[in-house]
Amino acid sequence: MATIAPSPPAALIDGFGRRISYLRLSVTDRCDLRCRYCMGEAMTFLPRSAVLTLEEMAAIADAFVARGVRRIRLTGGEPLVRRGIGELAARIGRHLATGALDELTLTTNATRLAEHAPALAAAGVRRINVSLDSLDPERFRAITRTGDLGQVLAGIAAARAVGMAVKINMVALKGVNEDEVGAMLRWCVAEGHDLTFIETMPLGVVDEDRTDRYLPLDGVRRDLIERFGLVADAHRTGGPARYLRVPGTATRVGFITPLTENFCDGCNRVRLTASGRLYMCLGHDDRVDLRAAWREGGRDALDAAIDEALALKPRAHGFRIEERDAAPAVARHMSATGG
Template structure:
């Protein structure tokens, strides 16, 4: 089992397979993607070595992220190899949802269990303003299709001061009949966008108090759950989750490690630098990689230091998929 010096155990791997994305979200890639080409990212054999090593060390959940992971033509193959890896029980992905209506069934048949879709507004105009893409209707059809084929669906919404207002109520109205988990995520500061953070950061703590006052009840966390605090209400088909990285003790329940598309291990989303494990991946040496991962985990810190304005090496969220 992967365990750090603070006693935290890591059942959850967030695996980025590309940094590329064709959306231009204001909080991530407002000027579009200008990074490395696809040829520099992990190959399928490298990914197989990586996932096998993590699984043998007790990891049971893999989330395939980007950038936008569906931009890789071999995305279904990556899902399939994760499904075929002994010990991996849950396979999820995070996507902007642009291909979801078309490909949800193929992803499900390849072995996907859960999809997280980024939807920052239910207003088509505001959605286009935030993302640079006028595709809200298409993405909502994708959510319906994903539910239809049996995928568990979560929707990610970044809390932005300039776009909140009545939108919080619109999302809650949507959840009355929509059986998804909607997670409101506090905007996190990254190296490329400190000014945007200062203008748009909105604490989620008042919203948590509001939910409790309205009769929403906390959901008990599972072993491989992500960082969200989830709440349910008997009058709603959907649930609400809150991801509050600036809240007290946020890092105490950390159970996930990240590997970037360039083959670097990140012990935290806001680590100072990635730790290169690609030589072991290229060699396909699962046993040596397992030993190396256990050694590297000793460098994991107790917290992310975001409160001090330290964003580490994360210049934008597409680098690691959040």
Template sequence: MIVDRQGRRFRNLRISLTAACNYACTYCVPDGKRLVAAQNELSADAMARAVEYLIEVAGIEQLRITGGEPLVSPRLERFMSQVGQMKLADVSLTTNGQLLSRKLPVLLNAGIRRINVSLDTLDPAAFRVIARGGDLQTVLDGMQQARAAGIRIKVNMVPLRGQNLDQVLALLDYCLQRGYELRFIELMRMGHLAGDRNAFAQQFVSLQQLLALIGERYPYQQTDAAADATAVRYRIPGKGIFGIIANESVPFCRSCSRLRLSSTGWLHGCLSSSNRHYVGDLLDKPRHEALPALQRLLVKALGDKQPVAFSGGATVMKIIGG
């Protein structure tokens, strides 16, 4: 097990199954071009082997499957079937929900019982403007079907001033009524936003602003969260729970346990670091050679973590998932 001076280690792995996406969200893709699969993406077998090795070397306990959009990947079913056999405490998936109805049997067969759905508005017109793809009702129907099948759902919303701030309460009401846990995610200074302070400042909505807005309708109180959780969680008595991933307002770097693996085989220890470490070539080596080499790379990846707070980064989120 690899531990740094602050007592942090890698517990949670987020693996980008593909860089391709059927959306082109404004805060992710500034040019509006729909994302395609990256060249030389790992095979399903190689990705599964990477997860297996990281469980052994780093002590990974939880896995989240991301993208791009993981449900568009042709590797989904084979990868999921292998991961479902591994010794992991939890396997979950983040999706935009556009293909959720169609891929629900694959997720259920793989034992997925928890998903996050990215949804920034309930207004169809605003949905088309922000997502630049897909259909809102298809997403809502997919969520309802997944819920009926026994899958727990969290909804991820990125509040943006001038785009969907008027949807904060509407989406909160919608989630509370259906038993979904809504997570508001503060805009992050990554990719094109890292170098454009004005664009970031014009759109950013803070934890304090969100709580003020929610407090106009509901009383709330802070509630428990895991020690390495990214979200500050709040309970609305008699209604339910919501959370705020307040990367800017309440940094969580001191307790971060996340490691990311891109679809092309690069490890990222920190979103705020441009460093990355290639493991793709290790996955074809004999186990006795691969594991020590992987351990050395993990030491470097853990050393990339920020000591206190996220400071922004040129890394593009669309490449390495959420």
């Protein structure tokens, strides 16, 4: 008698018909910097016992790949402070060789990138995002509270040396680094990097009022078009950025605008925290505990929990930043959810 093969797991389709093909996997909520717009100076991080093991992260990633996720980004916190990050990348990177996964990427502050770049490249990471908000060493230290710009630049150089493409992510901050926007773009052109500007997001309580630092990117975009002659570019990476290009160069300039221009209609991503909570949206608190599902019921329970999460995914976030001293949109910090 012929055996009937089991049906493949259902594709990830949310309640609004959007296909989920992108998983952002936070491997830790810890970070070795304390960027002022992202964290308070005194942070409380998860105890080790509350964090998924690397084996659990890999198993959950396997389940998402089986259900149609084509891109996975390793995030944090700062992912390179997690011991064993190279082994996790290699485990997930196996799906690149089979064709089940299109891309494995990483977002990092690059302070430890020089050490890890060779292992990441060997795992199949071909491009990375580096968070870098200033090229001035003193200003960089002021923004990050503890950062050494030289370490970051050395990490970027190491990544390029092993063949990785680098995209710079710069959070545009009014009265802090807005005067460096043009200089950052010129540097990226000279170094061959893409560049994305990001509006500050109202996530978690920090030590400053974000309304003082909010810089709408529509004005930044108009200014750069005038100064650099930027032209339209259809390039997409699977994330929310919309791109222009510097004529005569390979450098693209992206804009992530959660406040001035909502981009939720095409959302294709979900975020898994280091503690195993799956968030469907940065701007909402709805989540599902995949760690509990996996530990209590294995793959079947995990798939059921993922289905539950899809039903909770909202149409759009609720970010607002107009009111001074207003509470953040959600209480958790970006480092807890994963960038």
